[in-house]
């Protein structure tokens with residue numbers, strides 16, 4: 333993002349990909365209502381039962397491959413292509429639907445990692461890969477059988493925080509789309525942007541946990557309200 337561009341930071345969450353058929357986490361029927369996050373999205377859960385964790389992520393890799401970007405992803409990509417460098421997407425999502433919709437990869441920060449990358453839990457070597465994960469696969473760098481999805485689990489430090497906070501401090505507008513505002517540090521971004529003088533807008537199916545911190549809100553399905561906002 334260039335220094336003098338009026339800048340927009342757009343935080344996206346699972347609600348953006350809901351209409352692409354990927355589950356959200358905390359809605360009725362959401363992922364965290366089917367499995368305990370402590371069992372499948374923490375380092376402790378992986379240490380306790382790696383096969384169970386890898387099976388959970390292999391299933392999500394399958395769903396991700398079958399999913400298609402929806403009109404909301406495509407509208408955001410149009411905005412970014414129309415104004416190169418002006419709109420930075422910070423996504424909590426681990427799918428690649430922003431990129432497949434045409435968002436420039438350099439303008440999409442996956443703060444919770446990506447399902448289509450694999451990480452060695454032993455030497456931290458990370459690489460593009462969406463083959464089935466298994467405890468029998470050795471790390472291509474160190475050979476240890478400790479491969480996991482390159483996603484940020486609870487208790488782990490999210491990616492790109494320095495660049496995210498620098499963008500929040502400089503942005504004119506902070507937009508939050510499809511997130512419940514329950515997970516930190518992402519849930520604190522709106523307060524950070526406000527403190528730096530940005531206007532704040534929430535586009536969500538319903539008011540999030542941080543709703544009171546937004547100057548404006550539009551409620552409805554992302555595939556309807558996001559293209560209207562971008563237009």
Ligand code: BV8
Pocket residue numbers: 344345346347348350351356357358359362373424425426444483484485486487488489490493509510511512513514515516517535536537538539540552553554555
């Ligand atoms: C960390 C990857 C230390 C894995 C995920 C205070 C400060 C700091 C930390 C904490 C804190 N309090 C608690 C913590 C610890 C913890 C945390 O936040 N716990 C929660 C449960 C209270 N945070 C952490 O552990 C984080 N790490 O803190 O490290 C640190 C921090 C900073 C600096 C140094 C050190 C790591 C958190 C990351 C965990 N990994 N994902 C995976 O995907 O399997 S998070 C998980 O929740 C999801 O992946 C998702 O990304 C994330 C947020 O969920 P949402 O995207 O919001 O989804 P949700 O279902 O909740 O909501 C969907 C929304 O969409 C709803 O509002 C719904 O109404 C709306 N919607 C639905 N359909 C539509 C729609 N909107 C529009 N259209 C529709 N059609």
